[in-house]
Amino acid sequence: MRGPAVARVITVAVVDDDRMLLDGLRVWLEEVPGVVLAATACTVDGLLGARGAGPVPYDVVLLDLVLADGSRPPDNIRRVRAAGPRVLVISTVADRRRIVAAIAAGADGYLTKDHDLPALVEAVEEVAGGGTVHSPELAFAWAHDDGPARPRLSPKERQVLLEYASGLTLKATARRAGVSPHTAKYYLDRVKEKYQQAGRPT
Template sequence: MISVAAVDDDRMLLDGLTSWLAGVPHLRLVARTATVGELLAGDGPAADVVLLDLVLRDGVEPAANIRRLREAGSRVLMISTVPDHAQIVGAVAAGADGYLTKDHDLPTLVAAVEEVAAGRTAHSPELAFAWAQDSAPTRPRLAPQELAVLRHYASGLTLKATARRAGISPHTAKDYLDRVKEKYRQAGRPTHTKIDLCHRLREDGLG
């Protein structure tokens, strides 16, 4: 059973979500509020996944809302009406685990919640487009092989296992990782350890 909370100041959307999720046996809507502050003021345990509207009328920055929810122990799936790629990238950098526009159907929403609850990123066409369009100088451009090695290594594999998975030698795999670290250093985001690499992968929505 996955517990879900919804934070949105659109009452009609909240009512619609309540009706939708009532028909999904393994998802349980445990809270629905207009602000993150209201949700966190509740007495119950943190929901596994929070469906969070990107822009709320209380004026709180999306990044601040995401960080508060993550600190409370929830994973966050952003929901928005507009696929603004800058906002999407910013949300993922702040710790959001996925992004959907509100025109998706129930099976897509359920699949995204399941991915997020399992600790993965919920991919969507909007998210893929945002990453492709992101040109922020703090996000280094990684070559396909560099990215592949980074993903394997950051997933927990050893350097040798990473090399086998990528079909290259351990020496070449280390060279790719060194290049990745150097690119992040040049972007002003020093990256020294495997944990650092994991963080960068998540911050840039590359996992």
């Protein structure tokens, strides 16, 4: 006879040079069952330490897009992903090119810092489960990307992007596009895959 299922605990690390944010997240996440804040650091070097390229024991790293040490966001994302964890970028920055470059480098989602705790926890759970966190800011960056390396999108992918980028919920976006919410998310996931394929070295 099998015993009751054990709830999975998600281990989270945060890389951010905003001390108030780090302290706030520490207090916030203490109250969240199933999510443990295992480490904080001001730089990716500080998080990965002397481990070199070895794996780290975190499921998700919340990574600030722009750090004061002058490190490049795509490099930071690639280094963290190479160490094992999935990456959720959190930022106040709304620069479209930086957002696009972050996803192309392997980030699993982009969330602005003005979201509340339930939205952050939902995003962490989505990323830890292998999913992608889509936000209107990310959709807007993709929809208005004019970079030379932008991938070719299908008409339906572009329609879903534009609707979602306008601030509609996923459900309302799906209704406008004449598809189910599941299919709308699939289109957004496809766009992410295309950007990550375009961002990989050939």
